[in-house]
Amino acid sequence: MIEISNLTKVFGSGDAATTVLDDVDFAVPAGEIFAVVGPSGAGKSTLAQCINLLERPTSGEVIVNGESLTRLDAAALRRARRRIGTVFQSANLLSRRTAAENVALPLDYLGVTKAQTRARVAELLDRVGLADQASKYPHQLSGGQRQRVGIARALALRPSVLLSDEATSGLDPRATDSFLSLLREVRDELDLAVVFITHEMDTIVKIADRVGRLDRGRIAEQGSVVDLLLDPGSELGAALRPSGSSSAAPVGLEQLLVTHNSVAVPADWLSRITGQLGTPISVLGGNVQDVDGVSVGQWTIAIAPDRVHDFTSAATPLGLYARPVDTDTTVAA
Numbered sequence: 001m002i003e004i005s006n007l008t009k010v011f012g013s014g015d016a017a018t019t020v021l022d023d024v025d026f027a028v029p030a031g032e033i034f035a036v037v038g039p040s041g042a043g044k045s046t047l048a049q050c051i052n053l054l055e056r057p058t059s060g061e062v063i064v065n066g067e068s069l070t071r072l073d074a075a076a077l078r079r080a081r082r083r084i085g086t087v088f089q090s091a092n093l094l095s096r097r098t099a100a101e102n103v104a105l106p107l108d109y110l111g112v113t114k115a116q117t118r119a120r121v122a123e124l125l126d127r128v129g130l131a132d133q134a135s136k137y138p139h140q141l142s143g144g145q146r147q148r149v150g151i152a153r154a155l156a157l158r159p160s161v162l163l164s165d166e167a168t169s170g171l172d173p174r175a176t177d178s179f180l181s182l183l184r185e186v187r188d189e190l191d192l193a194v195v196f197i198t199h200e201m202d203t204i205v206k207i208a209d210r211v212g213r214l215d216r217g218r219i220a221e222q223g224s225v226v227d228l229l230l231d232p233g234s235e236l237g238a239a240l241r242p243s244g245s246s247s248a249a250p251v252g253l254e255q256l257l258v259t260h261n262s263v264a265v266p267a268d269w270l271s272r273i274t275g276q277l278g279t280p281i282s283v284l285g286g287n288v289q290d291v292d293g294v295s296v297g298q299w300t301i302a303i304a305p306d307r308v309h310d311f312t313s314a315a316t317p318l319g320l321y322a323r324p325v326d327t328d329t330t331v332a333a
């Protein structure tokens, strides 16, 4: 379990003071993946550095399994930091060391015997599917393989928290999916609390249980991924929904954006509404996916303007929410 409590980071002082993190609060229990998302400059890197205490927060606490790391002196902090393993962007491996030597680094610093280190490194590389790449140097590995070595190294000291800092940035879609599967597997096997920092919305839907949106240093919104996806008023939910492109509405028809607003939307909702209204409904675009066993979808449809009200009246009881495209105005049922 990791708790980030009222975390604030101010760089500089006096007139030059910049508050980069402002009262950030969230908790991630063991076994959960919590994503933090935000645009460039929102404070994600600073948050990552404050979480693993590479950067001292100005105020607030980082609490792991009930112990506040921010209150520890330097020596105690060095030991306590082992509870947080970090996977960095581009893995951050030492180029002159082999995969095995990179994984061994945290163990070397601890003074573990060579035989113990060898055994642990072999076990870790095997776990991430790279047993046969142990003697390769980073430049001889693919980006995805380097990130796997990064996971192995982060797990070397048996942490209870795994911090992934933009670890899938720059990976191709296949390597990203394979990294995310591995992350989920180790989370399950080791009951890790995972903080997954990213700017990629699609990875969040694939991996996270809950998500927080960082906006100019503050957590502007947080919640379970499914709840946010089903919430028509959530900015984060709208950003998480895969939109795809839509074709233009036929002349004279009104365009509506229809989203799932319930866990129990019938799959045949369109034919039900068409049958009920007896009016043509054009589908201009759409996307539906399974997130944690819940169908989440979004469609753009077009309908005669004088049937919009009837459409929303029929859609609401089916767990759907409709609003005109490109406006925030609710179409009242």
Ligand SMILES: Nc1ncnc2c1ncn2[C@@H]1O[C@H](COP(=O)(O)OP(=O)(O)OP(=O)(O)O)[C@@H](O)[C@H]1O
Pocket: 011, 012, 018, 020, 038, 039, 040, 041, 042, 043, 044, 045, 046, 047, 199
């Ligand atoms: N050492 C520092 N001194 C002063 N300001 C800083 C320092 N480090 C970061 N900042 C400022 O803090 C803000 C947040 O930076 P940060 O790198 O944490 O954002 P980010 O969300 O990770 O962005 P990106 O996705 O582009 O990496 C930026 O405005 C940056 O200029």
